[in-house]
Amino acid sequence: MIQLLNQVITKPYALYSYRISADLAQLCRQNQGYFNQQVFWQAADGKRTYWGIQPQRFLVGQSSAAIKKFQRAFSQQWQNLTPAFSCQPVLLGGFPFDSRGKRAPFWQQLEQGYFILPQILFMQDKERTTVSLLVPTNQEVRPQLVTLVDQVDQILARQIGPQPVPAVHGEELAVNEWLQLVNQSVTAIMDHRLKKVVLARQLRLTADAPFNAAEILQRLICQQENTYHFLVQAGNRTFVGASPERLLKADARNFTTASVAGSIRRGKTPGEDEQLGQQLLTDHKNNHEHQLVVERIQQVLAEYATAVTVGQQRLLKNRDIQHIYHPISGRRKPGGAMLDLLAALHPTPALGGEPRQAALAWLAAREPAGRGMYGGPVGWLGLGADEGEFAVGLRSGVFSQQAGLLYAGCGIVAGSVAAKERRETGLKFQPMLRGVSDQWIINKH
Numbered sequence: 001m002i003q004l005l006n007q008v009i010t011k012p013y014a015l016y017s018y019r020i021s022a023d024l025a026q027l028c029r030q031n032q033g034y035f036n037q038q039v040f041w042q043a044a045d046g047k048r049t050y051w052g053i054q055p056q057r058f059l060v061g062q063s064s065a066a067i068k069k070f071q072r073a074f075s076q077q078w079q080n081l082t083p084a085f086s087c088q089p090v091l092l093g094g095f096p097f098d099s100r101g102k103r104a105p106f107w108q109q110l111e112q113g114y115f116i117l118p119q120i121l122f123m124q125d126k127e128r129t130t131v132s133l134l135v136p137t138n139q140e141v142r143p144q145l146v147t148l149v150d151q152v153d154q155i156l157a158r159q160i161g162p163q164p165v166p167a168v169h170g171e172e173l174a175v176n177e178w179l180q181l182v183n184q185s186v187t188a189i190m191d192h193r194l195k196k197v198v199l200a201r202q203l204r205l206t207a208d209a210p211f212n213a214a215e216i217l218q219r220l221i222c223q224q225e226n227t228y229h230f231l232v233q234a235g236n237r238t239f240v241g242a243s244p245e246r247l248l249k250a251d252a253r254n255f256t257t258a259s260v261a262g263s264i265r266r267g268k269t270p271g272e273d274e275q276l277g278q279q280l281l282t283d284h285k286n287n288h289e290h291q292l293v294v295e296r297i298q299q300v301l302a303e304y305a306t307a308v309t310v311g312q313q314r315l316l317k318n319r320d321i322q323h324i325y326h327p328i329s330g331r332r333k334p335g336g337a338m339l340d341l342l343a344a345l346h347p348t349p350a351l352g353g354e355p356r357q358a359a360l361a362w363l364a365a366r367e368p369a370g371r372g373m374y375g376g377p378v379g380w381l382g383l384g385a386d387e388g389e390f391a392v393g394l395r396s397g398v399f400s401q402q403a404g405l406l407y408a409g410c411g412i413v414a415g416s417v418a419a420k421e422r423r424e425t426g427l428k429f430q431p432m433l434r435g436v437s438d439q440w441i442i443n444k445h
């Protein structure tokens with residue numbers, strides 16, 4: 001039953017929120033096939049999940065400046081019909097890795113970034129699960145809400161049984177070109193043209209049955225603890241992943257980010273795992289690779305925050321890989337917008353390189369393929385308060401029904417050896433390979 005207070009409606013949009021009881025990951029899975037413009041996003045600590053459907057607006061291929069402009073304008077355009085709920089509309093989606101980089105046509109509408117302003121927004125945090133309905137007020141509000149509440153009831157009631165997992169064929173693309181590029185990059189670094197560059201490569205997937213991105217997401221959620229989980233769908237392309245890396249979280253007082261760079265495999269026993277972790281923490285090349293990221297983030301953050309703190313170094317352990325990790329945070333300076341800092345941080349040298357512009361130019365000219373949204377920021381942005389959280393969209397891939405493209409990259413510095421870097425990217429494909437199927441045929445070159 002919809003309970004509206006006797007509020008005077010003065011804004012072009014109204015938001016009506018209420019509590020529900022549901023697991024959003026399950027809900028997204030149970031409703032597979034019903035929505036083809038949707039975004040699911042879950043924080044690595046599991047403390048916040050969004051699922052947004054039925055966009056009121058799409059923002060396709062927009063710069064961070066344009067998204068910020070939209071955020072500012074829209075924050076004045078809605079009113080809360082349910083003051084007992086401190087919900088706000090949010091934008092869900094992500095930016096491309098580099099809008100001026102190499103083209104990546106397979107991504108279609110997602111190539112240059114994609115955000116939605118959902119009409120139906122599910123949100124789950126530590127305390128509650130809510131649904132927020134956003135309706136224009138130039139038509140009568142109550143009937144629109146009645147229709148949407150009915151739709152939510154149907155969404156909550158849907159059930160789905162186990163789905164088949166396809167047998168998948170994988171092919172590593174442009175391996176020789178990529179190995180050569182690692183060597184060229186090492187030479188450029190030795191010649192002081194670059195300090196570091198992160199080179200990515202691709203694995204192309206085909207299957208004996210259509211890919212099902214909602215099932216892949218669900219498997220990633222079950223398999224990959226301690227990672228962000230995301231699904232961004234625009235028509236017949238879906239970007240899915242399980243990333244360990246936070247790019248930026250903003251609340252009213254603080255900016256929180258992280259340096260995640262330097263990698264080694266997990267051990268088969270706790271003893272071996274511990275020994276590999278220690279090896280990583282004391283390895284000169286990996287520490288150098290990591291330190292460049294810490295220094296750049298610290299320097300950028302200091303422009304937007306006071307009391308910048310680099311927390312204690314530790315290992316970030318995911319199912320298939322472990323990384324050197326530093327949390328980094330600061331107190332927000334007045335007036336510093338989240339998206340300005342996001343644009344200044346991205347790409348950090350964990351995804352682009354150092355110096356930033358030289359590394360981006362290097363990648364745009366030489367990397368075998370465009371990245372689309374791989375390595376770009378993916379997350380949510382508040383349209384009331386200037387807050388949100390974005391992960392780095394890695395350990396990910398983009399899917400049509402017939403094909404998938406997985407991406408994995410690694411930081412190249414002076415001591416990098418091409419064959420080892422290829423193995424490292426192999427490790428970074430693992431989470432998605434595990435998520436996509438249990439039956440694999442991989443063509444290695």
Ligand SMILES: C=C(O[C@H]1C=CC=C(C(=O)O)[C@@H]1O)C(=O)O
Pocket residue numbers: 198200245260261262263323349350351394395407408409410411428
């Ligand atoms: C570029 C990727 O990983 C980055 C994040 C963590 C560790 C990295 C590394 O050790 O090279 C990469 O910088 C990827 O997974 O595709």
